[in-house]
Structures are given as structure tokens and as C-alpha cells.
Amino acid sequence: MIFALPLNTFAKSAKASLRRILLADKPPQAQAASYERFAIPYSFKPRLSVAEAVVFASSALLQILLSSLLFAVCGTYAVVFWQTIHNIFLRLLAVLAAGITFLILFPLLLIAIRALQRLLIRQS
């Protein structure tokens, strides 16, 4: 009981310090105008700098270009398989394989570009 009070105070103060170090300040809700608090929930940083916007736009463009390229490669080979393989079972299997390849590589591509984007943003 003798040590409980100072320990408790110490723990509270340490927790507060750790919180200050690890977590960003909460948005100053009280200072915000009423219209700013009356918004749809954001799922993005609403105010980007031009440099950040350039990184985000470039990565989105890269996603579009590479996804289109992936779609073109998988799509073309799906058509080629469909037209050249005569056995119906093998034909379906080959087209399915092309489709699955696209479905696996597409999200992986998006994740990889998103990771690169995060790295660039952190560095900038």
C-alpha cells in the first residue's frame, strides 16, 4: 500500500509519455469548424502536398499500366489456348489457369506497388 500510490502515478505518467511518443495527436476536434466535424468518414488523408500527390498519382498510374499489361498477356494467352487446344477438358483447364494466374498476380501487383508507394512517402 505504501508503494502503491507512487507506482501508480509513475505508471500513469510513463503511459502518457509513451502515448505521446508512439501515437500522433488526435485531430483538434474542438478547434475544427462545425462543417469539418460534420463530414463523411475519411478513408484517406484529405490534405496532400503536391509531392505526396505526385507519388500517389504515379503509383496509381503504374498500377493501371501494369494491370493492363497483365490483363493483355493473360487475356491473349487465354484466347490462344482456347483456339489452339482441341481437347475440351484441356482447353478449359488452360483457360482457367490463365484466369487464375491473372487473379493471383493482379492483387500481388497492387500490393507490391502500394508497398513501394508507402516507402516513398515515408522517405519524402
Added chain:
Amino acid sequence: MELFGQTVTIGSGMFLLLALGLALSFEFVNGFHDTANAVATVIYTHSLKPMVAVVWSGCWNLIGVLTSSGAVAFGVLALLPVELVLNVGSGAGFAMVFALLISAIIWNLGTWYLGLPASSSHTLVGSIMGVGLANSWLSGAHEFGEGINWAKASDVGMSLLVSPIVGFVCAALLLLLMKAVVHRKDLYMAPDKEKTPPLWIRGLLILTCTGVSFAHGSNDGQKGMGLIMLILVGILPLTFAVDLGTSPDSITSLAATTQTISFQMDRHSPGAAMGGGEIAASELSSYLKTTGKLTDRTFAAVGTKCREIADLLNGKTSLAQLSAAQRRTLRSDLYLTSEGLGKLIHQKQITDPQELQSAGDLKKNMDHVTKFIPVWVKFAVAIALGLGTMIGWKRIVVTVGEKIGKEHLTYAQGASAELVAMATILAADRMGLPVSTTHVLSSGIAGTMAANRSGLQMDTLRNLLLAWVLTLPVCVLLGAGIFAFGLNVLLRFGVH
């Protein structure tokens, strides 16, 4: 491999799918960039829940695309240099298509990330002008700037200046009129977070949201369709150069009318000899340039092309009976003759009423054969636009709803701005003016804020104006740069 009944190499097939993927991505980006125009007011006034509003808007965008005529699509293509449109299967043609798509996507993405509602139409027109400029610069046969439709450029410049003023003034006046006529306090109050608006206000806002979404789909969706048709004609001319579904009656009628018009054209240029089809094509191409002047051989060139079309179509009951080369020739001839007749009519060079009537009818019949959009293209574009609409709406909605005025949008302000935007698009469609929905709506909201004395956020307005002014020059530069780069790369790989 075989695609749509035409044998192509694997490389061409991949190229086609890549281009289609990019064109659909352009529409997708267009969807999430422009949706805020339609949904911002219904979301901020709690007339509809965000997800419901966005899905509703996406569906109306989709319906708009599916019911569109295609006139805007081909109107946009008419801005491109004639020789690139006719030779879209060449290296320069492909460089053009990729430059247009990539530059428009870049600017739309950039402005979207910054939350700036910039105009997608102006983005595309800017890219087209850039390609035209670079094309005239790179090909020694042209004067610098010859490929640009300067009349259209000045139209766009004018709309850039006028449309925000129209939106600002009209929406402000409408709000003041509403205040004078409708004395219901709840109409002019910021929406309650917990309550939906009265039924009639809700109905009005949902109606305007529907109208703007539909108009956006029917107008903006067509730009992507036009680009996709250009790609298809370039890579698969056998299937897409002309509409193979043209009825035997239409073919017979087209053959007969072109024969008649050829005699009428010959009467305008007695004694002007036209050596052959190629000379006539070059004469018409020169006339169609923005700097092209009417000469005594122009009418003869139209007459010669009409005779060639009649010869090609005589005795045919289906366009599928033509060989691949003949279909390509027919498309070029129809395009040149139709555009040539259009310019002659526009410049009032045909004065006889009967001749004017038959020339106009022929132009329409010719356009039916070359300016068609298959249903699957409409569906693909509609789905891409609809999906885009449902995904990326938040960023610009926040700007439109929160960052223009210093107070929250009221029901009356939302309704005024949307009504003005809807009416302006419809009026612009009728007058054929390239007005931007984005500009009208954003400035409309600013107008209502000013009329309501709510105050304006000058930082946002400055950024918006800067983005609007920069759209055209930046897209011209992007379009020109990417076209020149693409052309160089293709030439290096031996593609001509």
C-alpha cells in the same frame, strides 16, 4: 490467333487488350473523378446515404452510357488530325491513342489526389491538342500547329472562362429567387445529422442527382467509347472499319445517293480534273485541315470520292462481301467525304436548298456506316464508369461539400447548384458547346455560398481556379510529350 473473325499476331492481340485495358481504366478514373458532381449534394444534405447515393449514381451513369447515341464520341475524334484518324493502324496512330489515354489518366489522377474537381473533358481536349501539335511538329509536311482545331481550342478556352461564371451567377440567382419565393426556414438551414430532409426536398435533390449522373454517363462515357472504336478500327479493320450490320436497303440507297451527289459536285467545279482517288483524298485532307481553304478542286474531289464509293457499293447486299482492303478504303472514303461535305455545309458553300438537303442526308447515311458503336463496347465502358463511380467518390465529395464554402451546404444551396449544373449540361448538349459539369457545379456551390453570405474558402478557390487554368496547357504538354516519346520508341522498334 483469331479475334472477332480476323486473324492477328499474338503481339497485335496483346496490344489490342493492353489498349482496351487502358481505355477502360481511363473511363474508370473518369468515373471516380467526376462522380462528386452528382453525389456531393445528396450526401451532404443527407438525402441519401453515401453508399446508396454512389450506387444510384453509378447505375444512372451506366444507363446514360447505354442509351447514348455516340455523337459526342465521334465529335471528340473529329478534333484529331485527319491523317492520324485515317491511319490509326500505323505506329503514329497507336502512339496517338496511347498518348491521349495516358496523359488524360495522369492529369485526372493528379487532380483527384489533390481533391480538385477539374474537368475531364478539358483534359481530353488538351491531350488531343497536344497530339495534334506534336504531330505537326514532328512530320515535316505540316506547318507547326496545323493539326490543331483552333476553333475548338478557342471554344474550350471560352467555356473555361464562361462556365464558372454561369454556374456562379445562375446558382446564386436561383438561391436568391428561392429565398424570395419559398419561405420555409428548414430549406435554408444546414442539414441535421440525425434527420433526413423533408420528402419534397429529398425528391428534388435525388432527381437532380439522377439527372446529373445520367447526363454525365451519356456525355463522358462516350469519350472512352470513341477511343475504343479508334483502337478497334486500327487493329481489327476487317470487323470494325465499317458497320457490317448495315442493311441491304441502306447500302443500295447509299450507292444511289453518292452517285447523285457526285453529279451535283461536278457542276460546282466544271473543268476541274481529278486524276484519281488518291489525288482526291489528298485534296480533301488538305481542305479538312484547320488552315485548309476551299479551292476549285474541292468539289471535284468530293465528286470523285462519291463516285468511288458508289462503284464500291454497287451490286452489294452486305458490307461483308467487301475484302479487307476494300473495307478500309470504304471507311477512309466515307470519312473524308462526310467530313468534307460537313465542312462545305458549315462554311455555307452549298447554297441550293435541294442540294443542301441531299448533302446533309448523305452525310448522315455515311456516318451511320462508319460511326457505330457495338453494344459490348457500350457495356464495357458503362461498367468501367459505373465501377469508378462507386469506388473513388470520397476525395472530391469532401472538397465540394466542405472546402468551398465556410459553412455546411444547405438543402437550397445543394438544389440550386445541381439544378444549374443539370440545366447547363442539357443546354450545352443542345448547343454543342464543350461546357464542363465540374466547373459549373463547383462554381455553382461557390455562388450559393456567396449569395447566402456564408463565406468562401479562398485557398480552395485559388487551387480550383489554378487547376482549371492549368488543365489545358498541362494536358497539351503531356499529350505532346507522350506522343513524341511513343512515336520515337515505335520508330526505334521499326514500327511505322
